[in-house]
Amino acid sequence: KAGVTQTPRYLIKTRGQQVTLSCSPISGHRSVSWYQQTPGQGLQFLFEYFSETQRNKGNFPGRFSGRQFSNSRSEMNVSTLELGDSALYLCASRDPTENEQFFGPGTRLTVL
Amino acid sequence: EDQVTQSPEALRLQEGESSSLNCSYTVSGLRGLFWYRQDPGKGPEFLFTLYSAGEEKEKERLKATLTKKESFLHITAPKPEDSATYLCAVGGGSYIPTFGRGTSLIVHP
Numbered sequence: 255k256a257g258v259t260q261t262p263r264y265l266i267k268t269r270g271q272q273v274t275l276s277c278s279p280i281s282g283h284r285s286v287s288w289y290q291q292t293p294g295q296g297l298q299f300l301f302e303y304f305s306e307t308q309r310n311k312g313n314f315p316g317r318f319s320g321r322q323f324s325n326s327r328s329e330m331n332v333s334t335l336e337l338g339d340s341a342l343y344l345c346a347s348r349d350p351t352e353n354e355q356f357f358g359p360g361t362r363l364t365v366l
Numbered sequence: 367e368d369q370v371t372q373s374p375e376a377l378r379l380q381e382g383e384s385s386s387l388n389c390s391y392t393v394s395g396l397r398g399l400f401w402y403r404q405d406p407g408k409g410p411e412f413l414f415t416l417y418s419a420g421e422e423k424e425k426e427r428l429k430a431t432l433t434k435k436e437s438f439l440h441i442t443a444p445k446p447e448d449s450a451t452y453l454c455a456v457g458g459g460s461y462i463p464t465f466g467r468g469t470s471l472i473v474h475p
Contacts, residue, residue, distance in 0.1 A: 258409075287462075297410075297453070297465040310462050344409050353398040353457050357409035 256281065258347050258358035266364045272333040275361045279326050279347030285309075286328040287355060288320060291342040303328055304350065332363075340365045368393040368458045372466035379444055379473050387439040387469045389454030397457040399437050401430050404451045404468070413439075413452075444473045 259278045267273050279286050287310075288300040299312040303322035320330040326347075332339055342362050346355035371390045379385055391399065398417055402410035414423045416432035423430050427448065429440045439452055451470045455463040 260409075296467045297455075299462050302462065312462075342407070346409075354400065354412055354415050355463065356412055357402075360407075360409045362407070 258345055258356055260343075260345050260358040260361050262361060263359065264362045264364075266366065267335050268366050269335055269337060271335050272331065273335060273363060274329055274331045275343055275345075275363075277328045277330075277345030277347075277358060279328070279345075280349075280356055283347035283349050283356075284326050285348040285350050286322055286326065287346045287348070288328070288330050289344040289346065290314070291344055291360070292340075297344070300330065335365045337365050339363065368456055368464040370454055370456055370464050370466035372452075372454050372469050374469060375467065376470045377472070379441075379471070381445055381473055381475050382443050384440070384442045384444070386441070387452055387454075387471070389437040389439070389466055390435060391437070391454070391456045392435075393456045393458040393464070395459040397459070399432055400455045400457065400463060401428075401437070401439055402453040402455065404453055406451075410453055441471070444471075446473045446475050449473045 261276045285304045287302040291297045302310040306322045317333045322328045342360045344360045345358045348355045369392045373388045398415045401413040404410040414430040419434045431438045451468040453468045455465040457463045
């Protein structure tokens with residue numbers, strides 16, 4: 255089975271811009287979660303989608319949003335970028351009948 | 367609120383020098399304790415899931431064990447390629463795993 259894929263792998267944006275990141279889960283996995291990873295805060299949960307519905311949401315401002323499509327692919331959007339949004343954004347997929355999450359390679363976002 | 371504390375933050379070993387990483391946790395309704403390995407600039411790679419106290423799982427030079435309050439990741443005769451950050455996470459009633467800050471392991475040849 256192919257693993258979780260994320261595009262793009264690297265992004266450079268400037269403050270105030272917006273960005274959209276994409277994630278394709280493992281085939282058959284209908285749950286997709288997004289995380290932000292920084293050296294200072296570690297891995298922080300953003301949100302989880304299941305069957306096109308947001309099921310859980312972490313403690314992030316409304317500038318962070320996401321969606322899931324009928325084929326389980328997911329996108330997350332960050333509007334009005336701030337310097338502090340520079341991070342590795344990770345997507346993880348899960349078979350709803352299992353507990354393990356499998357991560358993609360991440361998108362490295364740099365905000366200048 | 368679920369909590370995970372990993373120690374030590376960093377560990378340097380000589381090749382062949384066995385050691386253990388610790389993961390202490392508090393969780394309401396443990397659905398699973400997870401270990402991941404993460405190489406720099408990459409996503410975490412799943413290693414193990416443990417579900418109940420007393421459970422053990424092994425993979426090559428790694429063995430994970432679980433008690434009611436903590437988990438250990440034992441590394442036997444490590445090699446330089448075992449150098450990575452090892453992350454522990456617990457899944458509780460909310461299904462959202464809580465991650466620790468990780469242990470950065472460096473194995474010198």
